[in-house]
Amino acid sequence: MGSTWKKVKVALGFNMCLYGPRNLEDSLPSMAARFSDGAAPSNLLSLPATPTSSNSLLQLSKSSTRSSKRTCAICLTTMRPGKGHAIFTAECSHSxxxxxxxSNVKHxxxxxxxxxxxxxxIPFQSPASDIPNRMMRFNQLDWSPDESWMTVLRRVRPPSIDLPRQVASLSHEPEPGLFDDDEVLEDIPDRGTSVVDPIDGFFGKIEVKTYPEVSAVAQSAFHDNFTVLVHIKASFANHGQHCCESRTPFPSQRSRAPVDLVTVLDVSGSMTGTKLALLKRAMGxxxxxxxxxxxxxxxxFSSAARRVLPxxxxxxxxxxxxLQAINSLVSNGGTNIIDGIKKGTKVLLDRKWKNPVCSIMLLSDGQDTYTFGIDGSRSETDYLSLLPVSIHRNNNTALQIPVHSFGFGTDHDATMMHSISEISGGTFSFVEAENTIQDAFAQCIGGLLSVVVQELQxxxxxxxxxxxxxxxxxxxxxxNIAPGSRIxxxxxxxxxxxxxxxxxxxxNVPVDGSLEEMSLxxxxxxxxxxxxxxMVTLEDVEEVxxxxxxxxxxxxxSIEVDRQRNRVHALESMAKARVAAERGDLADAVSVLEDCYRALSETISGQAGDHLCTSLCAELKEMKQRMEDxxxxxxxxxxxxxxxxxSHSWQRATTRGDSTRSGSLMQSYQTPSMVDMLTRSQTMLLGNPTPRPQRTLRPTMTFPARTCQR
Structure with missing residues (x-):
């Protein structure tokens, strides 16, 4: 019992009322867990059990005891000078x-x-000038003390006159009924993203190439299911410059379209501790x-959703x-994903001003029990009816709001998260390793910040x-194939x-003896x-x-046609294997993947060591291993x-397995902008925002680079 009351005395420095349950041994560990992520404590801490008599109400003293002075109020462990832990004493005398x-004040x-x-x-960490190569990673979770780092105080700047409006989560003001309080858009000639000089600005351009599966068919032959590949690429070029002459790997901030981004984040009780800390860092x-x-x-969102930043x-x-709004997040409660999606959609629907690109990034690590219950049935129709019509990709409106979802850890509802993305036109990423959440966000952001073409048909x-x-x-x-099957x-x-x-x-190529060349x-x-x-119309594409x-x-x-046949075959096999696995027939699922693996290995592109084919085979092998049990x-x-x-249905990069790791085979569809953002994420150093050039990732394209023909 003595150790229990010793734990209670830790809270004496918090100047708050503590309701003690019957069994303090059961509740005190949860109290420590609540403060493990560095969140500032509230004035009243309610422990899991409820009091049954007035004797259980303990009014804690406002004066700090000798024990609390030796205890860090953030990590709740003893402070011992000289044991490798630097001690910071604030101007209010608390240490x-x-x-x-x-870590608590860095945001x-x-x-x-x-x-x-x-x-x-306020304190912050700064590297010594003589150790440039020993700087700590920006996205490292545990910052262990180092003698080469020293305590530095940074003077807090006074609030500027044009300080933005209060953050809802910090002021605890009720949410408005209409989210039309979005900040007005302004053109920024020197750094803006919405102003492009018509003379030397950049512009998006579509390149089209076509590949028939073979170059000739005999006049007397009938070729059933003759395949033609239509290859589309979105490039960008300087005005008056040929697109292939541009040396810039991706659009600069000045040339790209600005984005309206809404992040919908799970802060339920299961996000406590490391997960929430990693999420905050990724959002930073x-x-x-x-x-x-x-x-x-x-x-x-937890049991309900709330907007913490307009x-x-x-x-x-x-x-x-x-950053203040993000740092204020505290994990507790249940998981209500649908409410979070509805509120995120409302932000984009109610806004007065609109940037050209908009999107939602959704992250959750749990099951939505508020919408479906614990054992509720969850079919595709359920998700379609529950989600706002405005985010359906086929809603016949000009506004498209893709939701890029991220399943965090191994306990999330992958079927639901995937369905939300499919319905809205976004992608679904599986963040299996918790410490890769920042890289997953970086890859997605790298794409959203490089949109050069919209409404392509x-x-x-x-x-x-x-x-x-x-x-x-x-x-x-x-x-769609129009009636008559010709368009x-x-x-x-x-x-x-x-x-x-x-x-x-x-x-279907018919028999025809009258032509030496046929336009298809x-x-x-x-x-x-x-x-x-x-609006741009590209009509001068050469006929096939x-x-x-x-x-x-x-x-x-044609190896180009063979390569894409392999992709389609792999996609169809993955879908078929998933259906078998969902009905409990894992043996059939594994058999489907094995058959596809063998078929791809024997194709022309497979025999030639084509990168996409190699990537598909590696992915099929990984899926097979994950379906054996x-x-x-x-x-x-x-x-x-x-x-x-x-990923393969949209032909767009998603995170799964080690796909964001340098050297991974599963990097299909990554663009140079995604690779650049990933490199920044994986090499970002505290105090040095410039990534190390030697650790760049190689972009993976469907087609190898070609010399552009004039």
Missing amino acids: FHFHCIT GNQICPVCRAKWKE FVVQSLGPSDRLSVIC LCRMTESGRQQA VRIECVHPSLQFGSLKAGNYRS GTINVGDLYAQEERDFLVTI LKVECTYQLPITNE KIRRPNTIGEQSV QRIYDTSGRAYVLSGLS
Whole structure:
């Protein structure tokens, strides 16, 4: 019992009332856990059990005891000078471990966690000038003390006259009924993202290439399901400069479209401790990556959702406001994902001003028991009816709000998170290792901050009068073959800089002895430039033609076509294996993946060591291993497969397994902008925002780089 009361005495420095339960041994560990993530304590701490008599009410003394003076109020462990732990004593006389208090105040918190006094000086860590190569990683979780680091006090700047409005979570003001309090958009000529000089500015451009599976078909031959590949790439170039002459790997901040981003974050009780700390750090990276014309809003949800940051520009003051809101997050309560999505959508629907690009990033580590119950049925129809119609990708409106979801850890509802992304047109990432959450966010942000083309629609038309479409393989993109089967359309939407899309079209080539050359298809693209809102039509794409000689010898299939056939085959096999696994037939699921693996290995691109084919085989092998056991499939296999399906269906990079690690085989669809942001995340150093050049990642493209023909 003595040890129990010793723990109670730790709280004496908090100047608060403590309701003691019957069994203090059961409740005190939970009290320590609540303060483990460095959150500032409230004035009243209610322990799990409720009092049954007046004797259980303990009024703690306001004066600090000798024990509390020797105890750090943040980590609740003893402070022992000279044991490798620096001690910081604030101007209000309260003391803390130096590494504890610097972690607590690094996002702008200027209030003492004990007495709530506002400090004029706050501590921060600064590297010694003679150890440039020993600086600590920005995204490292545990900052152990080091003798080469010294205590430095930074004077807190007084509030500026134009300080932005109060953060809702800090002021505890009720939320407005209409979220039309978004910060007004302003053009910033020197650093802005929404102003482009029409003379020397950059612009998005679509490149189209077509590849028939073979170059010739004999006049007397009938070729069933003849395949043509339509390859689309979103490039960008300086005005008046050929697109392939641009030396910039991705759009600069000045040339790209600004973003309205809403992050919907799970702060339920399961996010306590390390998870919440890593999430805050990842959000800090997001804040620092956004430009002054980008706007950010933060929604957090547990048992209910609340807006903790209105949509505001990421200027210097806006970033400080965002970091304060993020640092104020505390984990508790249940998980209500649907409420979080609805509130995040409302922020984008109610805003007065609109940046060209908007998106929602959703993160959760648990199951939504508020919407479905513990054992509720969760079909695709359920999600479709529960989600706001405004985020459905086929809602026939100009506003598209893709939700990029992140399943955090092994206890999240992967089926729900994947369905939300599929319905809205976003991607689903599986963040299996907790310490990779920042990299997952970085890859997503790298794409969102490089949108150069919007509302892209591809129109494919048969040229020869006897031709008709057999099929149009477009993955998750909405496609349609018009009556008569001679015209097909694909709604692609937004494309990031240097992003590629590949679509397979099959037609039936008839017998024809009257032509030596046959025109098969012509392709037309229309799209919008997000910065100028100008609609562009690309009509001068060369028609797809094949030769029709009397006789032909042996021909090899185009490796470009073979490569995309492999991707489609792998995608279909993954989907089939998932269906088998969901009905409990893991043996059938494994068999499907093994058959696909063997088939891909024997193809032309597989034999040639094609990078995409190698990546697909590695992914099929990983999925097979995660489907061999029911327990493994339930904990990680399902999420891994769904993230792979999301990536290959949209032809867009997602996080799963080690896909964000340098050297990983599963880096398909990464763009240069994503790679750059990942490099920054993985090499960011405290006090040195410039990434190390020797640790850059290599972007993975569907097609190898080619010399551009004039």
